[in-house]
Amino acid sequence: MRRLLPSSLTGAFFVVALTSAVAGSALAYFTHEGLGSASAAVTKLNAPTITAATPGANGTVALSWGAVTPPGPQAVKYYVSRDGGEAGGTCSAPAVPTAATSCVDSDLDAGTYSYKVTAVWRSWNATSTAKTAKVTIGAGTHFVIAAATTTPAVGASNNLTITVKDGDDDTVTTYAGSHSLTFSGADSSPSGAAPTVVNSGGTATAFGKATGLTFTAGVAKVGSSRNGLMKIYRSGPAAIAADDGEIGTDEPLQLTVVSGAPTKYTLAAETTTPTAGAADDLTITAVDSYGNAAASYDGLKNLTFSGASASPGGNLPTVSNSSGVDVGFGTATAIDFDEGVASAVGAANGEMTLYKSGTTNVKATDGTLNSTTALATTVAAAPASKLVLTGSTATPSATGTSNLTTTVQDPYANTVTTYIGLHDIVFSGATASPSGTVPTIVDSEGTATAFGTATELNFKVGIAAVASAKNGLMRLYRAGATNISASDGTISTATPLALTVAAGAASRLGLSNVTASAGSVGSPCLFTCPVTGLGNGGTISANVAVTDTMGNTVSAVGSGHTAKVTASGGTVSGGASLAIPTTGPAVSTTRFTYTAPSSGSFSHTITAAVLAGTAYTSATATASR
Helix, strand or coil: CEEECCHHHCCCCCCCEEEEECCCCCEEECCCCCCCCCEEECCCCCCCCEEEEEECCCCCEEEEECCCCCCCCCCCEEEEEECCEECCCCCCCCCCCECCCEEEECCCCCEEEEEEEEEEECCEEEECCCEEEEECCCCCCEEEEEECCCCCECCCCEEEEEEEECCCCCECCCCCEEEEEEEECCCCCCCCCCCEEECCCCCEEECCCEEEEEEECCEEECECCECCEEECCCCEEEEEEEECCCCEECCCEEEEEECCCCCEEEEEECCCCCECCCEEEEEEEEECCCCCECCCCCEEEEEEEECCCCCCCCCCCEEECCCCCEEECCCCEEEEEECCEEECECCECCEEECCCCEEEEEEEECCCCECCCCEEEEEECCCCCEEEEEECCCCCECCCCEEEEEEEECCCCCECCCCCEEEEEEEECCCCCCCCCCCEEECCCCCEEECCCCEEEEEECCEECCECCECCEEECCCCEEEEEEEECCCCEECCCEEEEEECCCCCEEEEEEEEECCCEECCCCCCEEEEECCCCCCEEEEEEEEECCCCCECECCCCCCEEEEEECCCEEECCCCEECCCCCECECCCCEEEECCCCCCCEEEEEEEEEECCCCECEEEEEEC
16 A cells, blocks of 8 residues: 655654554554655565474474564564463573574474464564474383392393373474483492493493483393493392483382302401400401391301400400300300301390400301401400519518519409509518618609509509619518518509519628527617526527628538637627538528626626637627526
8 A cells, every 4th residue: 555645744764663453463654755755655574384294203393383474674583382381492482582483492392383383573563374384202201120130149241111192191203313411329339349330342330420321212222241241249128220311210220239159258346445344346247259148047056156366364365156155266156147247146146255455256067168357355454453463583682682573464364554653652562671771662753662552553554664774672670481462552462473482692790599587688689689688597599690781691601610609798698619511501500698787786798709710790789687
């Protein structure tokens, strides 16, 4: 249609857009030309025509339509709607129309769909009539996995068949060629063997890693031990799933993997740091070559345990049998297994008791199966129960020193290494020398402390040992047998330390077996001996002995030794020459007697001196009324 504009518009140049629809959904507009007069033409935007809506086998519909001639200089653009909403795939949306005249809608389930194409030019648009397409096979939504067996043996080949299905559970036959799937649902074996699926190239690929498989018409099958051959090494249930990054497995393949024959034992304990003498429950497992419990290993089996030793106190390690009887290591022990596993129940069927502290490696065997890897156990000493004394010599000298070591032990004679630091120990069992010198122990600071008095000793890992003449240096002054004991007020020596103290070198004469007819004899009465209140005519009688510096009688001084006894007043009988025996204790075979004056006051000195032989220091006694 064409019309002339009024002459009053001469010289004007404009375009008036019509706001009403012309011929359906198409819109018209005016054009003009000339300066002196103007004319306008009304035209429209035609609707496109869909030429094809072809369904594919993988949930797709391929669309194409004829191009629309634009009313003006700008190009026409298009967008596609499906069932009144936006289409998917490569089809344009209303917000971003494009000049393309074809597209592919995708991810469709099986069903019938209605499509329209809308042409857009400037602010105008025109929509085609609807065209339908029927999709018979939808897009792949999930994998279905089947296996040659649902009860495979560990490590055995099991052929998988993997099928791609749509939402109606139809096979998506267009899913073809190479696809990377990641498998899951099975764990590595106890020994670390990971489950695998062999890819299309023949490489066994671990679960959790992309595995390339070849699909034909929506199905991947094993061929020539490739393209889906699976091996699982952990026994028990497994739920196998697969994922290609877009679709996965709705219902995993449920398997029960069967363990293999037993090849060895593994040992586990309730604790690997038990206390000596305390029960420790064992779990003994007969495992296959991949570390799974061998379910076929059942009933009573005779196991012999090894690796642990008796305690220092002689306590043998034991494991209880199925009846609850403790059986020593090295002796066959009946243990009851259930599907490859034997666990201690109460005090029976594997309750282990170790008595020696320290590290031990426990093993077991039935004569055929062995625990190839030992159970490493660190046994701690039981609580302290006693002190144990050891000396540097069993025959210390009465004039010398010896080193005394004090050790804290548990009931099984293990050293209690946690007993540390300064502790007060009281020693007993040794007595003073004949000359009155008391036995001593040097404390940690270097002070000699008498027996019977708390002596501070420094313990390191349960032991107090002499260092730099401190911390246990012992001096015993009385010759003869003695039994040394000790206590910290809580624990004591269960068995005293038996010693035989030897006399020192001969150096002095002493008075031996002194008796007085009246009065009081002083103590000690050896090198000097005060006798008071003797009275007139009273007597003192004694032997003469050769002693060491502590007054202990020595022995076997040899021949030629005699002593004489004199007094500053009164009379002495039998003292002119007192023979000292050549062998045996060096005590004169005869006695001398001193007799006090018959009247008057007196204070006399009685002297025993060497008459012949080695020059020993003299001994004296004083007699007074």
